[in-house]
């Protein structure tokens with residue numbers, strides 16, 4: 001929760017971690033690539049060789065032979081980078097679910113669960129997921145959530161067959177879809193993607209003149225600000241640079257909420273003309289965040 005008086009909200013530590021480069025064991029590129037782009041591995045042997053399994057974007061189980069050293073390293077890292085699953089009747093998780101549901105009820109958002117892929121067993125639950133979502137949503141302005149543009153949060157399910165998008169904001173059904181692979185993927189990616197999707201709702205509720213201003217400034221910003229998640233900084237910058245103002249607005253939403261001083265320092269360090277444009281961008285966000293500054 002943020003302090004209404006001074007309008008400063010503390011960035012939770014899980015989100016603050018996105019201010020620094022992602023620490024994944026870089027000496028084994030295979031491990032880094034895995035954690036960035038694949039779901040939590042389960043390991044075993046096949047043909048007497050170590051194998052790691054993951055779930056692809058359609059929810060199918062895939063396997064890959066890896067050498068023993070890579071498998072071990074991946075197994076160790078998997079413990080910290082992903083949500084824990086298969087928690088049987090865990091009272092903490094049940095309680096967290098009720099709390100999140102209660103919070104969403106007060107904003108008139110329905111919570112739908114649809115865990116139907118790799119982990120069909122209804123007794124398997126992602127541990128820490130509901131707490132994390134509640135922590136993120138609690139620091140957002142009331143009107144970003146309690147809007148007729150946001151009616152449902154779907155956790156789980158499989159992506160659309162055509163787009164295969166693991167998550168998206170569906171403007172027709174007013175739903176933020178966080179499909180199963182994003183929940184089975186690294187927590188850091190989940191945070192980035194979840195705030196990016198809420199950023200699309202923000203895009204939708206912005207006053208039209210602010211949206212137009214952001215769209216025109218976005219074209220002139222070079223370089224864009226970017227943070228390290230999924231395939232890394234360069235890829236995230238590319239996503240914002242594809243000429244689609246919506247992607248810039250959504251990704252900047254993530255930056256505004258998680259980056260604090262890192263973002264303001266980037267703005268201060270930009271050359272004069274760029275700095276003025278960034279300040280205008282930042283001002284539009286602050287105004288539409290009811291004045292809240294994340295520190």
Ligand SMILES: [Zn+2]
Pocket residue numbers: 196200246247250
């Ligand atoms: Zn997007």
